[in-house]
Amino acid sequence: MVTVPSDEDILKAIRDIYASTPDLGRAKVLAKLKGDNTWQLSDNRLKKLLDSNDLKRILELPKDGSEIPVIANITIPKNALAAQIRYKDESIRCFKLYGKGEYDWGVTPNSDMQIMIEVCHNRLLEWGAAGPWSATRMRQVASSSELRTIWEYYWSAAQKVGLTKDDIGRQLKAEYGADPTNYIPSLTPAQEAKRKAEFKKNSMAMKRQMLKHPEGRKAIRVDTRGDPLWDEEINGQFVVIVTRINKGDGLTEYGDIRGPVTKPTSGYCPPDSDEDE
Incomplete structure (x- = not known):
């Protein structure tokens, strides 16, 4: 007879499994729990229990269906902002994310988005990042469009x-002294579609201007009518290339990863912002 187990029963069984087979992936853990106990148990419930109970491992299901355990701990340098600035200076990437497993991650957005990220980053430095901030000032920084914009690209990668989101919130708190996660607004599908259309419209206008110059004609692909081509998977606002990087030296690269990305849901970095307290 199939039964619905309590959280305590599930956690005890998980710990018993980890004691004998610590590298077992989450899918196999789920199958073993259900098979050994005739339990009704979903993968979503199992993941929530793993995430919320500080177990040894948090096991994610990779996109390709393979069983790869992801270590839960993330090490962020003591002076995280200085480390990020150094990475920006020494690498060809826009910024670094700290990973859970074997690698950290170098991130490369589209070139025009890289410029916007750097503008937002430099404004935060001008304001005095990474603090320390007063409580009022921290809220101002956390809710600023500058930090929200950086959050969007961290989240895309x-x-x-x-x-x-908690992982990148902690990293941003370490780097800039404030976590914007709770200030990220949710967009409706209609708002998201409108923002995507506006970005495409503005980008296409910029490409048409660039086509007036010889260098632009060399770099921009066009259709048979001479109009710029648009591919959302290449030209989209939140498209990022994510590259494996060595945790030791922080620079050696081991190739890009591939995979889908869900678009973030917040604002933009405006031309100017008055953030005086």
Whole structure:
């Protein structure tokens, strides 16, 4: 007879499994729990229990269906902002994310988005990042469009490598002294579609201007009518390339990863912002 187990029963069984087979992936853990106990148990419930109970491992299901355990701990340098600035200076990537497993991650957005991220980053430095801030000032920084914009691109990359919103919130708090996660607004599908359309419209206008110059004509692909080509998977606002990087030296690269990314849901970095307290 199939039964619905309590959280305590599930956690005890998980710990017993880890004691004998610590590298077992979550899918196999789920199958073993259900098979050994005739339990009604979903993968979603299992993941929530793993995430919320500080177990040895948090096991993610990779996109390709393979069984790869992801270590839960993330090591962020003591002076995280200085480390990020150094990475920006020494690498060809826009920024670094700290990973849970064997690698950290170098991230490369589209070139025009890289410029916007750097503008937002530099404004935060001008304001005095990474603090310390007063409580009022911390809220101002956390809710600023500058930090929200950086959050969006961190989140775009994070979704490709199994990082959570809490993970990138902690990293941003370490780097800039404030976590914007709770200030990220949710967009409706209609709002998201409108923002995507506006970005495409503005980008296409910029490409048409660039086509007036010889260098632009060399770089921009066009259709048979001479109009710029648009591919959302290449030209989209939140498209990022994520590259494996060595945790030791922080620079050696081991190739890009591939995978889908869900678009973030917040604002933009405006031309100017008055953030005086």
